[in-house]
Amino acid sequence: MKNPLRAISQAFILTVGITPPTPAKERGALIFVSTLLVGMVVLAVAVFFLLIRHL
Numbered sequence: 001m002k003n004p005l006r007a008i009s010q011a012f013i014l015t016v017g018i019t020p021p022t023p024a025k026e027r028g029a030l031i032f033v034s035t036l037l038v039g040m041v042v043l044a045v046a047v048f049f050l051l052i053r054h055l
Contacts, residue, residue: 009033 009030013020021029 003030005034006030008037012037 010020012033013029
């Protein structure tokens with residue numbers, strides 16, 4: 001079974017149009033893209049709760 005983070009990372013790379021990484025650098029790209037996407041989701045949730053709290 002394929003790693004779900006790898007599938008999400010590859011989909012992001014293909015969607016955005018970034019040049020796919022070489023096999024030697026694929027792990028680093030996977031970590032970078034996964035961290036970037038998770039960070040964006042966490043930031044969106046934090047902003048949402050901050051707005052709800054102040055309204």
